[in-house]
Amino acid sequence: MEEKLSGIVVGGVNYGESDKILNIFTLEQGMVSAKIKGVKKAGAKLKFASEPFCFAEYVFSKSGDRRTVIGASLIDSFYSLREDVYKFYAGSVVLEFVRKFQKENIVSEKLFNLTIEALKDITYTDADYKYSLVKFLVLALEEIGYALDFTGCFECGCKLKDRVFFDYNFGGFFCDECKTDHCREINFSTYQSLLGVINGEQVLSNNLVKCLRLINFYVENKPEEKIKTLTELLNLLNIV
Ligand SMILES: [Zn+2]
Known part of the structure; x- marks a missing residue:
């Protein structure tokens, strides 16, 4: 099932070779954690969405309590x-x-x-x-x-x-x-x-x-x- 939430990345840890587990504070669901895949590979499309301060509309695939980021449209990176x-x-x-x-x-x-x-x-x-x-x-x-x-x-x-x-x-x-x-x-x-x-x-x-x-x-x-x-x-x- 897909889920769309507005959220900001407040932290995260590396997971495996190129994935991360993010802590995202969302407007609709409060704090959620989500896996994001492949963001440490060169040219990863969703790398921006895994950085602290990234405020975006996130799209997750959700199974049970587990979320994986599958898309994000940037609102502000506070760069x-x-x-x-x-x-x-x-x-x-x-x-x-x-x-x-x-x-x-x-x-x-x-x-x-x-x-x-x-x-x-x-x-x-x-x-x-x-x-x-x-x-x-x-x-x-x-x-x-x-x-x-x-x-x-x-x-x-x-x-x-x-x-x-x-x-x-x-x-x-x-x-x-x-x-x-x-x-x-x-x-x-x-x-x-x-x-x-x-x-x-x-x-x-x-x-x-x-x-x-x-x-x-x-x-x-x-x-x-x-x-x-x-x-x-x-x-x-x-x-x-
Ligand atoms: Zn007094």
């Missing part, structure tokens, strides 16, 4: 990401996030759209790629059930000013009075910058780096996952 090492890492963070957190066969139209939008912003706009990445990570964390809470002090609800403490257990921010044992103080400007990104305001490049560090810390401690490419990007920015 120019490869011309800028920082943007390339930012794009790779988006793919790694999806690969780590999107479970097989769970449909999430919202996360799919966030993914494509973030890659378009990072690739094609002149805006700071870090801004697009922070926005993606905050919204995507919410989508997978690890939302950060920005409504004010997590305990008393007061509007936070001057000093702010972050507790990764709650994904919440606390005032000086209410801070818990697990809290660590963060720069007020980091908190303000996260809010700024959510509200579509301008944020300084330096502060965006601080936002990324906070999110990296949160992901490592709450869902206890490492987004390796995010750590690598932060290393590249010479900040960690």
Whole structure:
């Protein structure tokens, strides 16, 4: 039986001499894995469809749970990401996030759209790629059930000013009075910058780096996952 799905390649491993098994995040079926044949041979027609970042309408032949890619029409390869090492890492963070957190066969139209939008912003706009990445990570964390809470002090609800403490257990921010044992103080400007990104305001490049560090810390401690490419990007920015 044939099946057509819109999807983006978020990862893959070599299989046999010239085949690959791809992880494709699809709009209609969530994450699926599929074999693609012969893509390591010279001149393979479907080679493009086996590359990370390939966003295409895939045609699969399907028997039981097994899918094999038999055709693909390209929508976007986000090719120019490869011309800028920082943007390339930012794009790779988006793919790694999806690969780590999107479970097989769970449909999430919202996360799919966030993914494509973030890659378009990072690739094609002149805006700071870090801004697009922070926005993606905050919204995507919410989508997978690890939302950060920005409504004010997590305990008393007061509007936070001057000093702010972050507790990764709650994904919440606390005032000086209410801070818990697990809290660590963060720069007020980091908190303000996260809010700024959510509200579509301008944020300084330096502060965006601080936002990324906070999110990296949160992901490592709450869902206890490492987004390796995010750590690598932060290393590249010479900040960690
Ligand atoms: Zn409080």
